[in-house]
Amino acid sequence: MYYPKKQYWVQASHLYGEEKDEARQLALLEATYEQNLLDRSQDIVLISQLYLQAEVPYPAARAMEKGLADDVVEKESKNYELAGVAWRQAQEVTKSLPMLEAAASKSEKGELYARLGNVYLDVDKNKEAVEALNRGLDRGGVKRPDQARLALGMAHFNLGDFNAARRAFREARKDKRARSYADQWLKYISSEEKRLEEIAKEMG
Secondary structure (H helix, E strand, O other), X not given: XXXXXXXXXXXXXXXXXXXXXXXXXXXXXXXXXXXXXXXXXXXXXXXHHHHHHOOOXXXXXXXXXXXXXXXXXXXXXXXXXXXXXXXXXOOOHHHHHHXXXXXXXXXXXXXHHHHHHXXXXXXXXXXXXXXXXXXXXXXXXXXXXXXXXXXXXXXXXXXXXXXXXXXXXXXXXXXXXXXXXXXXXXXXXXHHHHHHHHXXXXXX
């Protein structure tokens, strides 16, 4: 407090970190951040992670967004992902999407595209969901391809493309973990097709 040098604040916060006292670690880093003394990528990332652990995602997202915009935070896939996750947890999906898109495009694996596809599905952007999920599955490295294919089936269904939805659910059901859910959807598609046929007959 008497000699407000960045080094002292950061060292003190690290000591609390070693003691596993995350609340005090965050408090000291926050004080350092408020004085505009955090000027390294790893420090901004750390304060954002601590905010998320403390279940206050909004300041985490703000810190990452500012750090990326000011060219302080390294423009790597994992940092964009952290920013996207923080915005999503803060219920700011529209702000999370560009961050998650940047994270996915900079990643060599398809996992982030699969996650991005799920976010698109959540906000009813079904065309974008199909595109992202397909890109993720094509790229490979998706942790749960069955889940990605379930999401793909739902997005196709929402777009009214029942054949593509059926194909995705049939692929998904090859994995035991997704089988019962995929089968429910396949039944639902058939009943929906019948319902639409009945309506068409009545109209005709």
